Amino acid sequence: PxxxxxxxxxxxxxxxxxxxxxxxxxxxxxxxxxxxxxxxxxxxxxxxxDMPPAGGYAPVQYKRNLPSRGYQAYLYMAGMHLIMIWGTYKYMQGTREQRELAREKMWARMHLTPLLQAEEDRDQVRRHFAAQAREKELLGSESKIYNSDRYALHDLASISPPGLFSLLTPGL
Structure with a gap:
């Protein structure tokens, strides 16, 4: 009114x-x-x-009236922390496994080294006797490098393939 x-x-x-x-x-x-x-x-x-109606106006709604979406924030934080803890645990398990595999590989090499060295020695002896047999067949007599019957490894210069020395020293 x-x-x-x-x-x-x-x-x-x-x-x-x-x-x-x-x-x-x-x-x-x-x-x-x-x-x-x-x-x-x-x-x-x-x-x-203009005057207010009799009895006054209805109360003004100033708060948001939205439905809650999703879970509460602390549940998301707890879930995120659990996932990070699980990931760290799996990472540490993988690191431990890699360390154990490296240790196993090192011990396997340590234990296999004598066997592999023996195989290499047998191969060298076989090649040495084959080379002596070829030399005896070609020269007709046995020539001793060290004037001994005892087996010894040759130094690199005596067993190097022909032409290697000429490749290293082109002026000669």
Missing amino acids: AVRAPITSLAAAITVHRHVTFHHSTSPGNSSLRLYHSLQKPITATMPQ
Whole structure:
């Protein structure tokens, strides 16, 4: 309901004064006299105001009313930490396994080295006797390099293939 209240602000009074002045100056008759009288009287025009309904307005909802989506934050954090702990555990297991495999490989090499060395020695002896047999077949007699019957490994210069020395020293 609109209730008329007296004008109390200066801006409202000026607006009403301009309204009264404009309408009185455009109306027929003695406008200056009307203006004079309108300025002499206090301006007490009433303006309509909106008032709240009886009993007041309903309370304003200022909180968000959205449905909760997903789980609570602490559950996500707990899940993330569990996944990280599981990943760290699996990483450490893999590291341990790699370390154990490297240790096993090292021990296997240590235990197989004498066997492999014996195989290499047998192969060298077989080649040495084959070379002596070829030499005896070609030369007809047995020539001893070290003047001994005892087997000894030859140094690199005596068993190097022909032409290697000429490749290393091109000027000769």
